[in-house]
Amino acid sequence: MSKHLKILPLGGLGGIGKNMTVIEYGHNMIVVDCGVMFPANDMYGIDLVLPDFEYVVKNQDRLRGIFLTHGHMDHIGALPYLLQHLETTIYGTPLTLGLVQRQLEEKQLLHKAQLRVLPKEGWTQAGPFRVSPFAVAHSIPDAVGLVIDTPVGKIVHTGDYKMDETPSGGRTTDLQRLRELTPNGVLAMLGDSTNADQPGFTETEQVVRETLDRLFAEARGRRIIIATFSSLLARLQEIITLAHQHGRKVALTGRSLEENVQLARELGYLQVPENTLVDAQAKVRPENLVILATGSQGEPRSALNKMAEGSHRQVQIRPGDTIIISGGAIPGNEEDISRMINKLFERGANVIYGPMATVHVSGHGNRGDMRAMLEAVQPRYLIPVHGESRHLYLHRQLAQEVGMTAEQVFILKEGLPWLSDGQRAWTDNALPMADVWVDGRLVGEIGEVVMRDRQRLSQDGFVVALIPVNRKRQLVGEPQFVSRGFVQLEQSSDLLNAGRKEIKRQVKQGNQDLRASLETLFYQATQLRPVVLPQFIQV
């Protein structure tokens, strides 16, 4: 077992989500974060994507604990899946652990983990590593970056951060503390790359607060409905405070919103003035009400989307309602969001979204913020993380702008280990890695083959041809077709008759590979390529 430091990313590189990194020295490893990714639009039917954590499961005897940077699902969501395979200690801030605890309780896995609060000051020992957090400004309270002291030098993992000087909740990124923790320099920094293609600085949350304040004033006399992420707890705090200031009650709709608000209140991360929260069906005059709803991404089953469809049990959209979408579009969701907004307008609401008013800012720092982090940490090596390839490469360009050489920046892939003796750094052979798809109850069982079938079925459907034959493979009846998603069968008797004729001709000639000839026939008639499956049935 080599006495080099090894950093092995298991997720979060090449796509946004499923963040998970192994840090290993000798027979000891710790893990930073353990998140899920939401599937791309062409991962048909998939609910979630997990990091490939096989390496951790196999080497669980070496695992000294999991350290979490914050409580968003792309950083903690895979814990229930990992804990089906091992037991360990999980370290994090109180809100982060609160969110983890709820997840583990739901899956009845709480006994598999010891949850330990990371003290604000001082170091937490885990094998040969010592870990100390520093506060970062992000879109959820209690977010931290980590300084990890290893036998060959200090590592900084930034977590998700921005340099907002007036963030919600007042929690700024504590570069002062970070510098105190690393008086002798930093060997390597793993840095958030999410907004590496956004110039300038991320706008401050203060602007959102001011904009919402103005919109509340303009909506005087009318009901206000605001959709945001249920995990954007800092935004929820602002909205609740503003509602109180404008003499409005707040009703919550959407299960995740209700749960997160309850948890954050219990842990003291959300200050709700007395008598402010009401039930969505409470008798409050519309002009005195703010309805907080899930659905900023147009998710079909979200509260706001149901209101747009007219199928929400408690809330009907009325002409004059002011609706504010306070959450950025996650790439791939644009069409769902637009569809929902269109329907809300059609019901007479005034919808405020996108560039029309600054009702959302990113939780991640733009290039200006990222530059400030690089200049504060001045790492010997940079490992861009938390980004698609383009973000990682643009993070490298930024590092070069502040004086690092290309050799000081390592663009890794998931499974590609980075090693260092404290001076030099290099990469080693990559482990084979595969995304693990969750589909219903199936974890990792749906693979490329099934996915290719789904993609093809989605385009052109299928045709199963039932061909009754005797033992000599002679036709003894009329072939039948079972088909869905191809053409409307009732209106396609010519096509089906041609198919039957073709089957008879081919069977007579003794051709037993009917698939190709049926595919050709269907393609010539329609230019579609359904999945064709001939089945000989011995009668």
Add this chain to the structure above:
Amino acid sequence: MSKHLKILPLGGLGGIGKNMTVIEYGHNMIVVDCGVMFPANDMYGIDLVLPDFEYVVKNQDRLRGIFLTHGHMDHIGALPYLLQHLETTIYGTPLTLGLVQRQLEEKQLLHKAQLRVLPKEGWTQAGPFRVSPFAVAHSIPDAVGLVIDTPVGKIVHTGDYKMDETPSGGRTTDLQRLRELTPNGVLAMLGDSTNADQPGFTETEQVVRETLDRLFAEARGRRIIIATFSSLLARLQEIITLAHQHGRKVALTGRSLEENVQLARELGYLQVPENTLVDAQAKVRPENLVILATGSQGEPRSALNKMAEGSHRQVQIRPGDTIIISGGAIPGNEEDISRMINKLFERGANVIYGPMATVHVSGHGNRGDMRAMLEAVQPRYLIPVHGESRHLYLHRQLAQEVGMTAEQVFILKEGLPWLSDGQRAWTDNALPMADVWVDGRLVGEIGEVVMRDRQRLSQDGFVVALIPVNRKRQLVGEPQFVSRGFVQLEQSSDLLNAGRKEIKRQVKQGNQDLRASLETLFYQATQLRPVVLPQFIQV
């Protein structure tokens, strides 16, 4: 037949694309534009969406001609489909008609239309209507808006426009001419709503020109590859001129690009300095070359995407290449574009896109431009067109900001006719309308039923159960399953055995509706809902 003016939108409202409007008076009608729409991501397998032009086909005896505003596919692309049902005269500017002619020749439909150039000055008579164009700045040369003189007053159709004072090609929107054509006011304006949710003015093309000039200078010594829309002829002109100024040759890759450049040169809309165009395989040093490619939307079969995949026949991406994506993301294409950009970075290229540099501006005017149009035309009535619902409603809000009342703005739907006697205006009963989907060779044959099947197949696949029975519906053999896109069958023998058992049990009990019980069984085991189709086979 009523002597009222009727405006009947057949497309372009409620979605961006398939623009088509009927303008009717007594026994006479003209049509403005006849475009296609590109399908949303959840219209599985669909190639194109056509407007429902049944009304025009049925009433073709009244049709006095089709007037085109410009040559983009969302304004001319449905002509080959319409002309399969009727013959007519098509009016447009020379470039627009050139693009139409090429389309019709390809489909061997040129004999179905008389193509007539709209004179720049003076009126063109069509039944009781007189039509005169005015120049507009848009992202294709030779674009116009139309003034339509009707028996009850003048109508303005803006076409697609922006108020750019320094556009490519120097063609500004000619409000002066528009005012001269409407000295006695405008009864109704049909106004482009595309960017109604974008504040301020659309940035001028001059900025794109300057940015590209700077990028060309920065890329000295390296190859430049630029992806843009093949229909963005004005942008192509800028790039070709810049390439020449920077001492570079230009190679075209992508069929639509080559065709459009050829056509625009023939018609005099594209000035290409001598010896500038070269073959993609010509022996030109990389630093002296600009490759113009299709693929700004990450389309799988586009030239740039093939380069990103490493499968382009002529061009291999090399470290150091500068690649510029000079085209905005059409909603729904974001994931494809990102994937392509990621792969280009992974091959060592430097990709310039999105907010990192202004290498694209919209061809449509923002709210500032739209306000200028409203103030110039001062119509009695506004009919927002060319937009999703949100854009139409936000266009109405804008009209109210410049002093119109809500009653002066008519938000129509496709099929909902607007009528006027020259003073008052009202709407009548809506015609039933349906999007017409083109899928391969099938036009209008794929409907909601097939689409719902495709959507369900895409999520969870299908299972056909083959159940051999005798005449008494008694099982006489082992049931078999044919399945794709559900689970990996080789690894699911337990599930299949359970399925067979269930079939035996149900058949024994005489239950002939096996579908529900199999669906339940599969759902309980997997939480997936494949399409289940039991087939009794009489042996």
